[in-house]
Amino acid sequence: MSAPTIQSTKVNYLTALKDAIAEEFARDKDIVAMGEDIGLLGGAFGVTDGLQEKFGKDRVYDMPISEAAIVGVACGLCLNGKKAIVEMQFIDFISCGFDQIVNMTATYHYRTAGEVNIPMVIRGPAGAYGGGALYHSQMNEAWFAHSPGLKIVCPSNPYDAKGLMKAAIRDPNPVIFYEIKDLYRRRDIEMELPEEDYIVPLGKAKVVKEGEDITIVTYGQNVYHVLAAAENLEKEGYRAEVIDLRTIVPLDEETIIESLKKTNRLLVVNEAPKTCGVAGEVLARMTENAFQYLDAPPARITRMDTPVPWVKPLELYVLPSVEKITEAGLRICKF
Amino acid sequence: MSAPTIQSTKVNYLTALKDAIAEEFARDKDIVAMGEDIGLLGGAFGVTDGLQEKFGKDRVYDMPISEAAIVGVACGLCLNGKKAIVEMQFIDFISCGFDQIVNMTATYHYRTAGEVNIPMVIRGPAGAYGGGALYHSQMNEAWFAHSPGLKIVCPSNPYDAKGLMKAAIRDPNPVIFYEIKDLYRRRDIEMELPEEDYIVPLGKAKVVKEGEDITIVTYGQNVYHVLAAAENLEKEGYRAEVIDLRTIVPLDEETIIESLKKTNRLLVVNEAPKTCGVAGEVLARMTENAFQYLDAPPARITRMDTPVPWVKPLELYVLPSVEKITEAGLRICKF
């Protein structure tokens, strides 16, 4: 991508996703979308707004409230030459289609020794901090990271959202795509995007801020908490390097290790529950593979091992915050 | 439990479980069991053999092939004063009842601010090494460890099986109980059990072999792989301390830390897929909380991030083995 032409207007996270999907739909007539209320309504948040109008009911399906069938039918479409983009109205409802994802879809390539591949994207609004309570706040990517055969993506900004969505759609494997709903319309992260077609390849993390004193690994909405905490650390004289994973599976260990070689300190931040979450996985891999670079005990800031409660003070209590991250960062830096 | 009387005959893992359930049934008339083929047949492996005959069809239900309803109905029973023991015919099928477990059952206590508790045990045959292929080999405890509100248990021998099952049944919370089917009838682990009622409390790991040079943490069938590897290490002059977690949630960090203070080296072995598994969680917690005791990079031996393939050489290739554990143990000891 050499010197891309720049559009005149800034685009929000939601529009970036919407454009990515619509552009891929135009590019490849074998792409089909399925989900609840994605056609006539255009999706609960509007990510598929206008898609059915433009591409017809044969390509955009308003599905019955049947998550297992939505995934399973999409799997059938994919094993017969189509590519399916599946919306979970909220990513929380993915639990209702769980078996069809982890046992039917994720393993198809493996159990057919490569004969079949399932180019499916399962996408949906995700994440806490918005007062969504237990069932409209989940980040449940670790369930799927633990289920071999699924790629997992979670962008934090419009550029990545568009580029990763395109890469996910073009990927021959099933991808679970976490859209952070609190970012959909966040004004201060709007960006000017290249006019040209581009992708952000899966499996590549991004250093979003350079620093020498501590590496903070995160993704999704927590990127912004971490950046704010990094400013706090700066005030105390510590320069944090902030890594946005962007893709959880496959995990870009190299970028983290490279950073640790420099900083020798690690903090991982993730809004999902702590036990067996992605933060722990990053910690474990780094301890296994970069132990020699660690000069201080690494740490995680995650959601407590609780559901996400509804009322604001309760919700914030269990989630990572700028304060908690700053505090942990300082502790590690001062070790 | 002071000086328990010893039964004259040895009991296998399956019988220990069966006896635990039957004894609890006799003790508490509010206990009900639900599952596929658990009544007339007595369960695919016979864990509930004779239970319906003895306690009647009002307490032991042959359910339709409906995992979601099995869990959900059991949840209803529990919220109205009963205690439910639910069988998944193979733990692999738990994915079909996933939503009812993680969203309905696990959170009930939390979202009612303590008004309701769900004393349910979900149990079933689990684990690989037996040629069960993708859907009769799973250890999927990490999905549930990542879902707040569930306790998770996995015994490795008849004594623990019986004591943990009783503790699980008496626990006021939902417990997922992994029975290692390859151990059900394994002769060389049969044990004489106390005649008296006893429990093994949830949340307490056990040091099954003492040593000074490395701590190897594991549970389930892997305990035996680790013990064999420990013998290999011994031949090389390294004495391994082997910890059988027994309970995954809550995790007994103290016992591991105590051991690490002595050995300063850590290896975690678990047959589930690596990414976001329990082995990684143990590693992460120890790195966070016992970093100062670690003199070498800790490591995991887990299943590769693949499904469990069917044919023997393939199956063994992806799973932890005595060889792989020995090799990793030596590497760490020699670091």
Add this chain to the structure above:
Amino acid sequence: MATTAKADHQTGLNDEASKLPSAQLTKGDYEELLRQLYLARYFDVRLIKEKKRGRLRGTLYSSHNQEAILVGSLFGLQSEDWISPIHRDMPAFFLKDIRKDWNNDDRMGMTIQEVCAQVWGKATSPGRARDNWSHIGCQSKHIIHSTSMLAGTIPAAAGVVLADRLNGKNTIAMTFNGEGSTAQGVFHEAVNFAAVHKLPVVTIIENNQWAYGTPTNLEYPLEDFARRADGYGILGLIADGQDVVDVYDKVMQAVNHARSGKGPSIVECKTFRAYGHGDHDDDRAARYRPADEVEKGRERDPIAVMKKRMVEMGYMTADDAKNYAAEGKGASEVTDIDFPQQVVDYLSKGVEFAIKSPLPEAEEAAQWVFKEVE
């Protein structure tokens, strides 16, 4: 037309049931039913207003135009019976067991204070506002807490009445569901199980013609969702969801059927969703739903239908019927004057309580993941 009940669809209904349950209702019952319609409507309207004033968080799934289903279904239940309402059924939480005494806080239904405290997210609601608005409940009042996952409480409903049966109690469980939710796998598993064991589970389907932005013909191949009953050989009935008396009649037939050991049933109540799916959807709904469909769907306001009945039965004069003219008016058109004072007072009591109540302490968030082992 959607809101017009078709000829009864009955599978296996006992002939003896031909004497309609409503034949037993007194003038006082009719008056109470009407009052409850007002109460349900007022609750909705008041919350819409409160929300517009910025005093509330969360989404409001209006039950406007669908109140006859809640009122008529709950009216004949016994105190110990179980219910499981969902997002569009907020009034059900306090309408349960209200018949005899609105002001008895010990009855087997939630108090208006508790419900309002929940809406306002206060510590004085039974779940201490840990889950949002609609997912409330109360074990001691025999109200099952739903998750967000639609149809997800039907298995639990089967479970609670199975437990009661085992203990020699003859309760029934009534679950409320949108017609769209019947496509969920767990609906099938639970109804099938209840049918096998003839469990007293009455499944109310509120067919309001839309599941969010999806019309019924994309949810189910048949027009009458009651026909789902046929696949299980259980009783399936259709009620005019605008007519509280018809709802009462059909639901009571199902309840009697259940109570007498004949098993589960499905009662489809035909109605129409007055607004958007939730209040956030009002504008968009106007785009995806043809205006004439909406007009037609709202043309038989349940309050008006009930007044007409009462006038016909001589329980009310035509002049009296003009009082409290809430019927046919949107939330922004009505004022307190359109409702009986008792209704306004009742709800105000709840709202005031809620506003005065404290928020839960932040630290509570870490509590009650597990129950402590004694």
Add this chain to the structure above:
Amino acid sequence: MATTAKADHQTGLNDEASKLPSAQLTKGDYEELLRQLYLARYFDVRLIKEKKRGRLRGTLYSSHNQEAILVGSLFGLQSEDWISPIHRDMPAFFLKDIRKDWNNDDRMGMTIQEVCAQVWGKATSPGRARDNWSHIGCQSKHIIHSTSMLAGTIPAAAGVVLADRLNGKNTIAMTFNGEGSTAQGVFHEAVNFAAVHKLPVVTIIENNQWAYGTPTNLEYPLEDFARRADGYGILGLIADGQDVVDVYDKVMQAVNHARSGKGPSIVECKTFRAYGHGDHDDDRAARYRPADEVEKGRERDPIAVMKKRMVEMGYMTADDAKNYAAEGKGASEVTDIDFPQQVVDYLSKGVEFAIKSPLPEAEEAAQWVFKEVE
């Protein structure tokens, strides 16, 4: 009695269908059907023997006594049609599209070599023996791979024919299911979806009266599982699962219905499970199933029923019918002599191939988790 088909249960079946499809079958077709019955039976019997000799791993879910369902259902399919068999349907993998030419390895069905290689766990099976016995398939032959999770392929079946429809192809998808599996939520979700879109999905229910150790009355409240169709307003038919011609007739009506755009259907085939659930269960099955029930359920061997038909139609003499007397005999009683030589040879070819084939290399186990991005 269970294995006797009741009067047809038909929902919405077109009257024109009264001309039975089997009226078109020739003497040659009858002979082929009988040969296929022998082939299916011999496959089962041979595997039981091989397993007893210790040459096989895995569980054998015998299709003994149920062969008419597989043979009769598959006989009228077109090459491009999709199928999705499960644990008890092993012969379906090679019976698909076999009608014209058993020995054409390029037909749209798996070769006997491929199937046997899978049973023996060899690298020469299409999935290289990564999943066990029954969960095989072949995309290029239009056979969907099941997981173990029962009813789990019905959504995929709907998906593949939807894709074909979008591409202007008029294929149908036929899924095979035990009667017990119809209690799964995903069964409901998938059939409901197929019904909404009138997708050509034919759901065969093999009602063998037992789901493992659970009798049908604990699985479903009605005797006829075809009545599940009523809940979706789709075609529901009942066939005598012991009679390959009746199966063919009912399934072809469903197939024609689907092919002509009228949508999905359920065809229940009444039969009886001859042995235990799997070979590991034979002994226990003898305890949980009354002996007289088993005797009665096995009394109409599909081979005998077909021979009787052929004799009546003059396609076979009564004397000829005494040849190849496999009917009514258990696996331990028959020998190769009870089967046509062509059948024995055909299968032997597969078995020999399998035995000679290599195991997959251990390292393969790490491969194909993901498809490489080009």
